[in-house]
Amino acid sequence: MLTKRIIPCLDIKDGRTVKGVNFIDLRDAGDPVELAEIYAKSGADELVFLDISATEEKRKTLANLVRRVAEKVNIPFTVGGGISSVEDVDILLKSGADKVSINSSAVKNPDLINELAAKFGSQCITVAIDAKQINGEWMVHLVGGKIPTDLNLFQWAKEVEERGAGEILFTSMNNDGTKAGFANEALAVLSSELNIPIIASGGAGNMQHFCDTFIEGKADAALAASVFHFKEIEIKDLKEELRRNGVEVRL
Amino acid sequence: MKIVIIDYGAGNIQSIKFAIKRLGYEAILSSDAEEIKAADQVIFPGVGEASSAMKMLKSTGLDKVIPTLKQPVLGICLGMQLMCTYCEEGNTDGLGIFHASVVKFDNKLKVPQIGWNRIYDLKSELFTGISEREFVYLVHSFYVKECEETIASTEYGVEYTSAIQKDNFYGVQFHPEKSSDAGEKILENFLKFT
Numbered sequence: 352m353l354t355k356r357i358i359p360c361l362d363i364k365d366g367r368t369v370k371g372v373n374f375i376d377l378r379d380a381g382d383p384v385e386l387a388e389i390y391a392k393s394g395a396d397e398l399v400f401l402d403i404s405a406t407e408e409k410r411k412t413l414a415n416l417v418r419r420v421a422e423k424v425n426i427p428f429t430v431g432g433g434i435s436s437v438e439d440v441d442i443l444l445k446s447g448a449d450k451v452s453i454n455s456s457a458v459k460n461p462d463l464i465n466e467l468a469a470k471f472g473s474q475c476i477t478v479a480i481d482a483k484q485i486n487g488e489w490m491v492h493l494v495g496g497k498i499p500t501d502l503n504l505f506q507w508a509k510e511v512e513e514r515g516a517g518e519i520l521f522t523s524m525n526n527d528g529t530k531a532g533f534a535n536e537a538l539a540v541l542s543s544e545l546n547i548p549i550i551a552s553g554g555a556g557n558m559q560h561f562c563d564t565f566i567e568g569k570a571d572a573a574l575a576a577s578v579f580h581f582k583e584i585e586i587k588d589l590k591e592e593l594r595r596n597g598v599e600v601r602l
Numbered sequence: 603m604k605i606v607i608i609d610y611g612a613g614n615i616q617s618i619k620f621a622i623k624r625l626g627y628e629a630i631l632s633s634d635a636e637e638i639k640a641a642d643q644v645i646f647p648g649v650g651e652a653s654s655a656m657k658m659l660k661s662t663g664l665d666k667v668i669p670t671l672k673q674p675v676l677g678i679c680l681g682m683q684l685m686c687t688y689c690e691e692g693n694t695d696g697l698g699i700f701h702a703s704v705v706k707f708d709n710k711l712k713v714p715q716i717g718w719n720r721i722y723d724l725k726s727e728l729f730t731g732i733s734e735r736e737f738v739y740l741v742h743s744f745y746v747k748e749c750e751e752t753i754a755s756t757e758y759g760v761e762y763t764s765a766i767q768k769d770n771f772y773g774v775q776f777h778p779e780k781s782s783d784a785g786e787k788i789l790e791n792f793l794k795f796t
Contacts, residue, residue: 353715426782518714546709547712548714
């Protein structure tokens with residue numbers, strides 16, 4: 352049986368991890384490669400690197416980082432952040448990324464999803480969607496949730512699937528940073544209406560939240576950052592807890 | 603030892619090269635028939651769509667070369683699927699090395715299957731040191747049906763072939779280069795074949 356995935360997310364700026372990490376055994380807490388290796392060894396199923404830098408040198412630095420990660424890490428990883436063209440994706444995949452994640456560029460130019468799926472295959476194209484529930488309706492937002500659009504989450508997700516995305520990474524802006532649990536109601540709707548895997552993101556605070564998002568939210572994978580970086584949750588403990596609750600995981 | 607990864611423009615082959623390097627070996631990428639024929643081991647990767655990958659193989663003449671290879675050959679993911687008789691994806695004939703066809707997962711399932719699943723009924727030295735029901739990483743929408751040449755199975759709505767062997771030809775549906783320590787062990791086992 353296919354297992355549910357646990358995915359730590361690393362925010363990257365100019366080739367370095369941004370959000371503070373609390374790993375006393377790290378020689379260099381800012382080195383994404385070292386952190387990635389530790390996560391791979393501790394039982395993470397995948398990794399996501401989200402590049403938030405915006406300099407001219409960015410693309411080169413990112414490709415260089417991707418290459419260093421691919422050399423060292425023996426689990427799959429996705430790279431996202433500022434990817435807006437076929438060329439961007441080509442460089443990252445050739446450097447050793449397994450998947451790329453696109454967000455704002457897909458909203459601005461939906462045909463990009465079709466182009467990427469046709470050229471590289473759906474399996475390596477993740478579309479990230481940030482959404483916020485406003486007056487009961489889930490609306491897609493851009494630029495890390497700052498800019499609202501008139502797109503409805505569920506309609507956009509369906510379109511993204513039809514255009515050839517292999518996976519959706521859904522972040523609830525209402526839940527992100529709250530540590531109060533994932534947006535399981537919306538996740539369950541996405542998971543039932545769509546036929547591609549859904550990654551839950553935003554709101555992880557404790558182990559029960561992960562159980563809930565897999566059972567109630569029907570998510571295929573769950574992504575989190577700070578609970579892992581600050582060692583509030585150890586991945587091994589989390590997976591044992593999930594297994595005790597009847598959730599299939601790789602242990 | 604000379605390990606050649608067949609380079610025909612398909613997919614993420616750097617990861618395989620890096621995984622081999624982590625095991626202490628060097629691999630070269632090549633699309634040259636003579637260089638491929640002279641290798642000790644050949645890895646036939648592939649990510650993407652079957653009919654366009656077959657077109658690329660045909661345009662370089664590699665479709666004729668691969669089935670005649672005498673050294674150990676390992677097809678990975680789409681590489682394994684292309685070594686079969688027929689691929690439903692893009693309605694294309696494969697290389698015909700394995701006597702199985704490749705069909706799409708039931709649409710009641712989430713497709714592609716992405717993630718870690720188990721391999722069982724292991725029947726080859728490829729799996730020396732690997733436990734029954736070990737986890738491996740898979741990403742695919744089409745699967746190889748079970749057949750006499752199946753050497754490992756996986757369940758995703760249906761029991762299907764996750765590894766296959768005929769003579770010197772091996773195929774794995776999963777990505778050994780991305781399947782953590784177990785994957786590296788399987789790759790290492792293959793690299794010891796002569």
